[in-house]
Amino acid sequence: MDQLRISIPNRIPELDRLRSFTEDAAQKWEWSPKMAMNVNLILEELVSNTILYGYTDEDEHKLEISFVREADTLEIRITDDAEAFDITGAAVFTDHDKPAGERRIGGLGIHLVRSFSDDIRYERTQNHNVLTIRKNLT
Amino acid sequence: MIVNEEKKGNVYVLTPEGRLDTTNYTILEQHLAKITGANAGNILIDMSKLEYISSSGLRVLLMYLKKSKEVNGRLMLCSMIPDIREVFEISGFVNIFEIYGSREDALAS
Numbered sequence: 001m002d003q004l005r006i007s008i009p010n011r012i013p014e015l016d017r018l019r020s021f022t023e024d025a026a027q028k029w030e031w032s033p034k035m036a037m038n039v040n041l042i043l044e045e046l047v048s049n050t051i052l053y054g055y056t057d058e059d060e061h062k063l064e065i066s067f068v069r070e071a072d073t074l075e076i077r078i079t080d081d082a083e084a085f086d087i088t089g090a091a092v093f094t095d096h097d098k099p100a101g102e103r104r105i106g107g108l109g110i111h112l113v114r115s116f117s118d119d120i121r122y123e124r125t126q127n128h129n130v131l132t133i134r135k136n137l138t
Numbered sequence: 139m140i141v142n143e144e145k146k147g148n149v150y151v152l153t154p155e156g157r158l159d160t161t162n163y164t165i166l167e168q169h170l171a172k173i174t175g176a177n178a179g180n181i182l183i184d185m186s187k188l189e190y191i192s193s194s195g196l197r198v199l200l201m202y203l204k205k206s207k208e209v210n211g212r213l214m215l216c217s218m219i220p221d222i223r224e225v226f227e228i229s230g231f232v233n234i235f236e237i238y239g240s241r242e243d244a245l246a247s
Contacts, residue, residue, distance in 0.1 A: 015161050037190055037221050044192045048160040108229060109193035115228045 002029070005066040010051045010082075018043055018065065025067050029074075035137070038116045039076065042133060045109035046078055046087070050129075054082025073118075076133040085129060086122045087113065141169050146245055148179040149214075155187040158195030166195070170202040177209050182244050186217035191225055203235060212236065216244040 006021045008014040019040060026036035047063060055061060061081055068075040090110055114120065119134035139162045142153040150173050154166055173181055183199070199213070206213040216238040218226065226232045238244035 012160060015159070019157075034221055040190065041192055041225070044159055048192075048194070108196060112193055112225065112228060 002069040003066060004028075005064065007062050007064050008047075010055060010061040010063060010080075012048065012051055014051075015044055015048060018047060021065070029069055031137075035074075035135070039074070039135065042076065042113050042116055042135075043078075045113045046131065049109060050078075050080050050082045050085070054080065054085060054129075056083065072137050074135045074137060076135065078129075078131045078133075080129050081127060082129060084124050086124075087131065088120050088122045139165050141166055143169055146182075149182050149245060150179060151182045151184055151241070151245075153184040153187055157190040158188060158198075159190065159192045160194040163194045163198045167198050167202075170198065170205075174202060174205045174209060174211065177211070180212040180214070181206060182214045182216060182241065184217055184241050185215055185219070185222060186241075188222060189219070191222050193229075196225070196229055196231060199235070200231070214238060214244045214247070216241050 004021070004025050006018065008017055022036065022040050022043060025031070026039070031039070043065065047065070050063060064077075064079040066077045068077070087110055090107075113133075116135075117133045118136045121132045123130045123132075139154055139156045139158060142155065144151050144153075152166070152169055158166060170181065173179070181202075199215075203213045214236045217240055218237065223232075226235070226237070236244075236247070238247065
């Protein structure tokens with residue numbers, strides 16, 4: 001088992017640091033470009049969602065992101081103290097195939113995360129959201 | 139992200155380079171706003187140099203597809219790399235955008 005971890009404040013420009021962190025992991029663990037892009041997308045969608053909509057105050061909060069590499073899988077874990085939000089139960093718009101004028105703008109990020117993840121688990125423990133995503137390496 | 143802007147006939151060709159994400163989508167948005175705001179003609183986004191797109195980027199494209207239609211203009215896309223094409227397919231966006239294999243095909247359409 002191999003593990004990498006980063007902690008970032010709840011500010012949108014920090015997404016750049018998160019991207020570098022993911023690129024370093026991709027290089028270290030020799031991910032395919034597609035794997036790297038998918039992990040990057042999953043993290044950007046989830047973390048930006050939390051930063052933009054998860055807090056009711058203006059204070060600085062920390063988000064912890066970790067990668068655990070097993071033989072055939074990558075486990076991505078995001079821990080934050082934002083408002084409780086269970087992505088596994090969240091409503092996702094299903095009108096992707098409607099004409100542009102009739103589509104709603106929103107829920108798209110969650111749909112992408114679900115599509116690119118092999119398993120998603122959510123827990124609320126000690127006032128923290130803990131989201132664990134499994135991505136198969138094969 | 140850098141966005142190159144050129145004019146081919148009555149089509150504005152925008153070529154964003156690098157990543158289109160939550161941190162920088164407003165750069166592309168400014169170009170699109172300027173062109174649609176002036177009711178200036180059709181738009182082609184050449185995606186050959188785009189390496190990554192997230193929902194923030196998709197939302198900007200969708201928003202300006204709607205705005206273009208409101209002023210009877212076209213917003214076309216071309217030359218997507220396969221990984222970005224997959225994001226478009228999963229999103230259902232392949233069904234609502236005019237997507238061409240090459241810049242030449244788009245401009246000839």
